[in-house]
Amino acid sequence: NAGVTQTPKFQVLKTGQSMTLQCAQDMNHEYMSWYRQDPGMGLRLIHYSVGAGITDQGEVPNGYNVSRSTTEDFPLRLLSAAPSQTSVYFCASSPRSLRGTEAFFGQGTRLTVV
Amino acid sequence: ILNVEQSPQSLHVQEGDSTNFTCSFPSSNFYALHWYRWETAKSPEALFVMTLNGDEKKKGRISATLNTKEGYSYLYIKGSQPEDSATYLCAFRVYMLTFGGGTRLMVKP
Numbered sequence: 001n002a003g004v005t006q007t008p009k010f011q012v013l014k015t016g017q018s019m020t021l022q023c024a025q026d027m028n029h030e031y032m033s034w035y036r037q038d039p040g041m042g043l044r045l046i047h048y049s050v051g052a053g054i055t056d057q058g059e060v061p062n063g064y065n066v067s068r069s070t071t072e073d074f075p076l077r078l079l080s081a082a083p084s085q086t087s088v089y090f091c092a093s094s095p096r097s098l099r100g101t102e103a104f105f106g107q108g109t110r111l112t113v114v
Numbered sequence: 115i116l117n118v119e120q121s122p123q124s125l126h127v128q129e130g131d132s133t134n135f136t137c138s139f140p141s142s143n144f145y146a147l148h149w150y151r152w153e154t155a156k157s158p159e160a161l162f163v164m165t166l167n168g169d170e171k172k173k174g175r176i177s178a179t180l181n182t183k184e185g186y187s188y189l190y191i192k193g194s195q196p197e198d199s200a201t202y203l204c205a206f207r208v209y210m211l212t213f214g215g216g217t218r219l220m221v222k223p
Contacts, residue, residue, distance in 0.1 A: 004157075031210070033210050033211075035213075040123075040215070041215055042118075042120075042203060042213035042214050042215040042216050043158075043203065043205075043211075043213040044213070045210055045211070045212065048209075048210045050209075058210065059212075090157065090158070092211075100146070100163050100165055101163065102148060102160030102163050103148070103160070103205075103211060104160075105157035105158050105159075106157060107156070107157050108157055
């Protein structure tokens with residue numbers, strides 16, 4: 001079972017460059033989300049989606065765009081990379097509105113902006 | 115922005131010690147409280163999903179309790195082992211998950 005797949009695992013960008021972090025899940029989950037993890041902090045929500053065609057902002061959305069054209073894919077775009085976006089990024093998916101269900105996470109993307 | 119807090123931030127224990135951590139969350143509009151275990155260079159993995167006041171869940175040596183009226187959950191590890199070393203995250207679910215800062219546990223052999 002593939003579960004949630006993130007690519008790439010590591011990336012180094014120069015300030016001002018753009019890139020897309022890919023996330024795909026094969027569990028037919030409606031909910032997908034992107035988090036970033038910084039030292040000393042927990043996971044902070046960037047953007048999320050409750051289904052194809054529907055996205056919304058989380059706690060720290062500035063500098064990032066998302067789209068959800070299919071149930072399976074939820075890419076995260078960095079428009080113009082800044083050193084403050086150096087972080088570890090996690091994609092997660094979960095079934096819709098079932099209180100007892102857990103979220104499943106990808107392996108993470110470690111991004112460094114120089 | 116929901117306020118989810120975990121304490122302590124880090125904890126060093128000896129192998130065989132029992133330990134516990136705390137997660138506090140908003141007591142109003144409770145939906146679910148999640149606990150995740152996160153090892154370095156891996157992705158977080160769910161330990162427990164708790165939905166009812168008074169819930170107690172157990173998985174091996176790890177257990178958790180939930181008090182939704184006062185807004186806290188405890189995670190207990192009995193007889194800690196070096197392989198328990200990880201960061202333990204709690205997350206409060208209303209729509210998406212709001213995570214606490216985590217408790218980093220280090221178990222010395």
